[in-house]
Amino acid sequence: MHNRLNHFFYSFILLVISPLFLCAKGNPEALFAKGNSQYAKAQYKEAAQSYQEVLNDGYKSAEVYFNLGNAYYKMGEMAPAILYYEKAYKVTPGDQEISLNLQLANLKIADKIESVPEFFLTKWWKSFFLFFSAQALSGFAVAFLLLGFALLIVYLFAISISIKKPAFYAGIILLALGLLSIFIVSTQNSYLNSSSQAIVFNGTVNVKSGPDDKSKTLFVIHEGTKVTIKQNDNNWIKVELPNGNIGWVEVIAVKEI
Amino acid sequence: MKMKHYILSVLLLWTSALFANGIKSGAQDVKVTASVSKSVVGTGEAFEISFSVNGNIESFNPPALNGFQVVGGPNQSSSYSSINGNTTASMSISYDLVGVKEGEYIIGPALVVVNGKQVKSNSVKIKVVKGKAVPQGNQRNAVPQGDKVAEGNSIDISKRLFLRAVANKTNVYIGEQFSVSYKLYTNIDLVDNALDKLPDFNGFWSQEIKNNSQNVQWEIETYNGEKYHVATLKQIILFPERFGKLTLDPLAMTFVVRQAAPSNDPIEQFFGGSYKDTKYKIKSTPITINVKPLPEAGKPEGFNGAVGNFSIGANLDKSSVKANEALNYTLKITGSGNLKLLKAPELTLPADIEKYDPKVNDDIKETMTGVSGSREYSYLLIPRHEGNYTIEPLKFSYFNPATGRYVSLTSGSFPVKVAKGDPGSNVTAYATGGQQDVKTLAKDIAYIKTGNPGLTKDGEGFYGSALYYMLLCTGPVLFLAAFGYRKWYRENNRDVIKVKGRNANKIAAKHLASAQKQLISGDKKAFYENVYRGLYGYLSDKLNISAADLNKENIGEQLKLRTVNESIIDQLTDTLDLCEMARYAPISGISEQEVFDKAKTIINDIEDNA
Numbered sequence: 001m002h003n004r005l006n007h008f009f010y011s012f013i014l015l016v017i018s019p020l021f022l023c024a025k026g027n028p029e030a031l032f033a034k035g036n037s038q039y040a041k042a043q044y045k046e047a048a049q050s051y052q053e054v055l056n057d058g059y060k061s062a063e064v065y066f067n068l069g070n071a072y073y074k075m076g077e078m079a080p081a082i083l084y085y086e087k088a089y090k091v092t093p094g095d096q097e098i099s100l101n102l103q104l105a106n107l108k109i110a111d112k113i114e115s116v117p118e119f120f121l122t123k124w125w126k127s128f129f130l131f132f133s134a135q136a137l138s139g140f141a142v143a144f145l146l147l148g149f150a151l152l153i154v155y156l157f158a159i160s161i162s163i164k165k166p167a168f169y170a171g172i173i174l175l176a177l178g179l180l181s182i183f184i185v186s187t188q189n190s191y192l193n194s195s196s197q198a199i200v201f202n203g204t205v206n207v208k209s210g211p212d213d214k215s216k217t218l219f220v221i222h223e224g225t226k227v228t229i230k231q232n233d234n235n236w237i238k239v240e241l242p243n244g245n246i247g248w249v250e251v252i253a254v255k256e257i
Numbered sequence: 258m259k260m261k262h263y264i265l266s267v268l269l270l271w272t273s274a275l276f277a278n279g280i281k282s283g284a285q286d287v288k289v290t291a292s293v294s295k296s297v298v299g300t301g302e303a304f305e306i307s308f309s310v311n312g313n314i315e316s317f318n319p320p321a322l323n324g325f326q327v328v329g330g331p332n333q334s335s336s337y338s339s340i341n342g343n344t345t346a347s348m349s350i351s352y353d354l355v356g357v358k359e360g361e362y363i364i365g366p367a368l369v370v371v372n373g374k375q376v377k378s379n380s381v382k383i384k385v386v387k388g389k390a391v392p393q394g395n396q397r398n399a400v401p402q403g404d405k406v407a408e409g410n411s412i413d414i415s416k417r418l419f420l421r422a423v424a425n426k427t428n429v430y431i432g433e434q435f436s437v438s439y440k441l442y443t444n445i446d447l448v449d450n451a452l453d454k455l456p457d458f459n460g461f462w463s464q465e466i467k468n469n470s471q472n473v474q475w476e477i478e479t480y481n482g483e484k485y486h487v488a489t490l491k492q493i494i495l496f497p498e499r500f501g502k503l504t505l506d507p508l509a510m511t512f513v514v515r516q517a518a519p520s521n522d523p524i525e526q527f528f529g530g531s532y533k534d535t536k537y538k539i540k541s542t543p544i545t546i547n548v549k550p551l552p553e554a555g556k557p558e559g560f561n562g563a564v565g566n567f568s569i570g571a572n573l574d575k576s577s578v579k580a581n582e583a584l585n586y587t588l589k590i591t592g593s594g595n596l597k598l599l600k601a602p603e604l605t606l607p608a609d610i611e612k613y614d615p616k617v618n619d620d621i622k623e624t625m626t627g628v629s630g631s632r633e634y635s636y637l638l639i640p641r642h643e644g645n646y647t648i649e650p651l652k653f654s655y656f657n658p659a660t661g662r663y664v665s666l667t668s669g670s671f672p673v674k675v676a677k678g679d680p681g682s683n684v685t686a687y688a689t690g691g692q693q694d695v696k697t698l699a700k701d702i703a704y705i706k707t708g709n710p711g712l713t714k715d716g717e718g719f720y721g722s723a724l725y726y727m728l729l730c731t732g733p734v735l736f737l738a739a740f741g742y743r744k745w746y747r748e749n750n751r752d753v754i755k756v757k758g759r760n761a762n763k764i765a766a767k768h769l770a771s772a773q774k775q776l777i778s779g780d781k782k783a784f785y786e787n788v789y790r791g792l793y794g795y796l797s798d799k800l801n802i803s804a805a806d807l808n809k810e811n812i813g814e815q816l817k818l819r820t821v822n823e824s825i826i827d828q829l830t831d832t833l834d835l836c837e838m839a840r841y842a843p844i845s846g847i848s849e850q851e852v853f854d855k856a857k858t859i860i861n862d863i864e865d866n867a
Contacts, residue, residue, distance in 0.1 A: 032710045039705050059712040067705040074702075097703035104702050138720035142728040149732035153739040182729070185720060 028059045035067060044074040062091035062133070066098055073105055078224040079255075081105045083199040086226065086257045090192050093130035109224030115242035129184045129191070137185035144178030147171075198239070198254035200225045205254075207247030211236035218247045227254065287312045287371040289378035291364065297384045298356050303328060307351035308367050308378055314348045318368035320378075322354060324385070325362070329353030356385035416483075417445045420490075420508055420541035422456075425625075428547045431500050432564030432595050433658040434627045436466075438492045439508045439541060442478070442485040448534060449513040455491075456506035460499050460548075462598060466492040466623045494628055496564075496595045497548040507540040551656050557665045561602065563655035565594015565627075571651055571668035580678030584638040588615075588651060588668065593629030596621055601634050602653050607646045610673075613637040640675040647672050765860035768795040769853065776849055784849055785839035788856050792833060795860055809833065816863065825862045832856055 035050030048071035054064050065088035072081035085102040092098065118126075132140070151171030158164045203223050208215035211233045221227070227239035230246065237254070240246045287310070294305040308317070319331070330352035337346045356362075361384050366377040419442050426435040478487040490508070497503060514535050551564070567590050574585040590599060601615050613636065621630035640646065647670055654665040719725055766773075772787035797804045800815045809830055816826050832855055835844065 028712050029710060032712070036705060036707050054710075054712070058714055061711045061713060063706040063708070063710040064712070070702055070705045097706075101702040104700060134720040135718060138725050142725065145729055145732040149736040152736055156739050156743050178732075189720065 028054045028057055031057075032064060032067075035071075039067065039071055039074075042074075044071045047071045048075070060087075060091075062088045062095065062098070065091065066095075066101070069101060069105070073101065078105050078108050079199055079201045082109070082224050082226065083255055083257060086197070086199065090257065091135075092133040093188065093192065094132055105224070110222035111225045113225065113241055113243050116244060126191075129187050132184075134185050134188055137181050137188065141178050141181035141185060144174045144181060148174030148178055196229045196256055198227055198229055198237075198256045200227065200249075200254050202253040205249050207239070207245075207249055209247060211238075211248045215248065219245060221249075226257075229256065287374055287376050289367065289369045289371070289376045291367060291378040291381045293364075293381050293383060296382065297386060299386055300356050300359060303353055303355050304383075305351050305353055306364060306381065307349050308369070309347060309349035310369055310371055310376070311345065311347045312371040313346055314350070314369055314371060315373065316370040317350055319350075319352070320365040320367045320380075322352065322364060323362070324356070324358060324360065325354040325364075325383075326357055327352055328355050356383070359385050359387055361385075414445065414514065414537055418443045418447075418512060418514065418537065418539060420510065420539050422505060422508065422541045422544050424505070424544055424546065426546075427544065428549070429497060430549050430564060430656065430658045431497050431551055432562055432598070432656070434494050434496050434565065434594060435546075436492060436494045436625050436627065437505060437544075438625075439490045441488045441490055441510075442480060443487075444483065444485050446515045447512055448515045451511045453509035453511055453538065454506075456508050458493070458495055458505065460503045461495040461497055461505075462595070464494045464496075464597070464623050464628055466494065466625065492625060494623055495546075496598065497546065500548045500550040503546045503548055505544050505546065507543050509538065509540045512537050512539060552661070555663050557652075557654040557663050559603065559652055560654045560656070560663065561600045563590075563594060563599055563653070564658060565592055565596070565655060566657055566659065567592030567594060567596075567653070567655050567666070569651075569653050569666045569668055571671075573648065573671040573673070576672060577674035577676065578640065579676045580640055580643050582639070582678070584640070584673065586636040586638055586648065586671075588634045588636075588653075589631055590633075590653065591631040593627050594655065596628055596630060596632050599632060602651055604636060604651060605649050606638065607648075609640065609642045609644070610646060610648075611639045611641060613639075640673065643675045643677045645672065645674055764795065764864060765857045768792070768860065769856060772853060772856070776853055781843070781849060782840060785836045785844075785852070788852060789833065789836035789840070792829070792836070792856055792859070795863075799863065819866070821863055821866045825859060825866070828855065829859050829863075832859060 031050050031054045035047045035054070038044075038047035038050060048068055051064050051068040051071065055068070065084045069081045069084035069088060072078075072084065082102065082105050085098055085105060088095070088098045089102060148171045151167045151174065155164050155167040155171060158167060200221055200223055205221050206217040207219050207221060209218050221241070225241070227241055227249075229237050230240055231238035232251075233248075235251050236248050237251050238246065238248050239254070289308060289310045291306065291308050293307075295302075298304045308319075317331075330350075332351045332353075333348065334351075335346065335348040337344060339345075361382065364381045364383060366380055369376050369378065421440045421442060422437055423440060424435055424437045426433075429435050473488040473490070475486050475488050478485055480487075495505075514537055515532050516535060570589045570591070572587045572589075574587075578584055586604070588602065588604075590596065597619070601617070604612060606612055615634040615636045618633040618635070619630065621628060621632065638648075650670040651668040652665060653668070654663055656663050713719075768791040769788065770791075772784055772791050775784035775787050793804060793807060796802070796812055797807055800807075800812065802811065802815065813826050813830070816829075817823075832852065835847070835852065838844065
């Protein structure tokens with residue numbers, strides 16, 4: 001009798017505790033996979049929730065941002081979709097799929113803002129330094145530098161000239177590549193993170209001439225539009241549109257990328 | 258004679274009476290009066306001027322009517338009356354005039370000859386002011402008797418003549434059909450009517466029920482306890498297009514009502530009495546329709562706004578064709594509801610079957626119960642390539658307002674076998690060689706990424722981390738260290754003798770390492786063997802002779818060649834002998850430590866000298 005009670009007690013504890021553990025131990029990879037399978041079943045809302053949990057746990061990656069953007073896109077919520085695509089773009093700016101989805105999402109918002117056209121060389125340079133992600137570039141830089149110096153050390157100690165010579169040249173080339181990688185990764189980083197940008201989340205936002213409600217409304221922007229934050233003043237931020245227009249909006253109307 | 262006298266006196270009397278009469282009438286005043294119906298008139302307004310004379314007019318000379326236009330007249334009227342044998346005659350001549358210009362006018366006296374006497378009438382003053390611009394002709398068209406008909410207050414007659422709008426439903430869904438009839442109720446004599454304003458059905462799509470007979474059908478109906486003649490003027494089927502409280506505007510009409518006027522004149526009464534025509538403007542009461550939105554719950558995908566009760570049937574005329582031959586796909590929607598507002602259902606076809614816009618055949622009737630009938634969409638399909646295709650079932654959904662639910666219908670699916678087409682039958686403008694571009698059917702976002710998510714904790718990205726900078730620094734630091742080491746190494750190895758001395762100890766230690774181990778563990782036999790082996794190994798390395806070829810003789814020769822002292826060679830030989838011996842018999846007189854030190858010294862000495 002006693003034994004039976006004990007047994008019952010333990011199974012009860014197991015029943016109560018184990019789901020708690022499952023929740024607490026929400027393995028981010030498992031959550032991500034769960035989100036993917038929900039997305040595949042067109043349960044976009046649930047999928048978005050799963051991805052969001054991954055982010056809430058303090059993890060991030062271009063894949064999570066991208067999939068979360070997709071889920072919002074499928075739900076028809078363009079502002080968060082664009083926000084997360086932009087975040088994914090910041091992590092891996094060279095990803096074609098991210099750019100494609102971002103473009104499609106931008107077609108579905110109210111505002112069509114023509115950006116100032118770029119000089120073709122600038123465009124090439126940009127696509128060049130944005131081709132690899134910062135992660136990959138910094139890996140390259142470290143590998144190139146370590147290998148380059150290793151070859152130079154070989155050059156120092158090798159006795160045979162047939163090893164010394166190629167080791168020297170290869171080492172110099174690798175060092176150059178490593179330095180280039182460092183330069184590119186820092187360029188990319190400053191390009192992506194120097195100016196903070198934000199996505200408009202309110203349906204209609206009046207852009208004022210100054211940081212208060214009484215100022216004149218200069219123009220009106222709508223949900224999903226990307227703005228560059230220029231300045232902060234209490235609850236107001238000074239924003240610039242891609243076409244160069246500048247004005248003030250309330251900080252709650254937008255979400256920073 | 259007496260008789261003669263009598264007759265004469267009578268005659269005299271008669272004539273005297275006659276004469277007296279004549280004198281009397283001659284003495285009567287003849288008066289000509291000019292009078293106008295209005296003394297102040299507007300330009301363009303007609304008025305009447307009449308000259309009346311209390312006698313027989315023998316000649317009439319009208320005054321100059323300058324500034325006026327004569328639109329009628331002269332009209333002559335005369336009356337005679339005889340009272341107590343006293344006969345009076347009066348005559349009047351009248352003109353209808355219209356003032357042309359503003360101003361004050363004096364119509365001068367008319368000259369009338371009455372009873373041979375010339376009499377002048379009085380003059381009349383007329384003031385002509387700016388007239389109203391209202392053209393009178395219009396009213397005449399609307400109501401022919403307009404100018405004679407007085408406007409009546411419609412409230413007075415509302416009990417006897419009114420319009421009613423009757424809707425068969427007032428609480429409907431968007432798109433649900435309902436009918437409205439406009440009815441005229443009357444128990445009064447109507448002379449004429451005119452339609453003022455048709456209601457505009459804002460927010461509705463309307464479909465009038467056509468009436469075949471031109472004449473209005475009158476019926477008798479009791480309403481609020483009174484009997485009325487009722488005519489249905491209009492019947493309209495309405496489909497609300499938006500939700501909320503929608504109001505149907507009133508229908509406005511003008512009626513001319515003939516009512517008997519009270520008359521004292523028995524003769525007039527005998528001839529049907531005089532009557533009065535009165536104009537009334539009547540409006541129907543507006544009705545409010547409460548339109549509900551279609552429920553969101555259970556709304557099927559692809560719902561196109563069909564509301565009513567329908568059934569569908571699809572048909573494909575052939576199930577096997579050659580490529581580029583035409584197929585007819587017919588979809589028939591039968592039922593009642595907003596059939597005319599239906600959009601052609603989207604037909605999804607395999608991409609290689611070309612579809613043309615459907616032809617629409619309607620067979621729709623409008624009755625008071627609503628719009629019903631059938632609508633047929635026929636699609637012309639042309640398969641362009643051979644193969645087995647399936648025309649997917651077509652989904653049609655509608656909202657049934659009676660049950661308040663959505664109904665989804667699915668047509669059958671049709672397999673189509675397309676055989677290879679006749680060569681040259683390809684009439685379309687495809688590029689020669691039968692090639693075509695891959696068609697983009699739709700644009701969609703790229704699918705989610707399903708591989709390894711590559712998650713990183715916030716702020717743990719490799720770029721910019723401490724590890725990144727550390728690794729970046731590792732290369733140069735190692736290189737500098739290596740460079741420094743090489744420099745130090747070169748510096749140190751410049752003096753050959755010193756190097757040799759420094760190295761000797763190391764070499765000895767290296768070769769005698771295992772011997773030292775045995776020395777510590779105390780295994781004597783193994784110790785000597787290891788010392789022996791160590792020395793031999795050293796010499797083999799040093800003299801570059803393989804261990805197999807090594808013996809005491811050529812060791813001695815080689816060492817001598819390298820100018821090694823005889824004493825050292827002897828010591829070496831002794832030690833080697835000792836070790837060899839110790840392998841078979843215990844050694845006394847010298848400790849293991851001494852042997853070890855000796856071997857070490859020998860190696861060092863050889864290194865120093867050779």
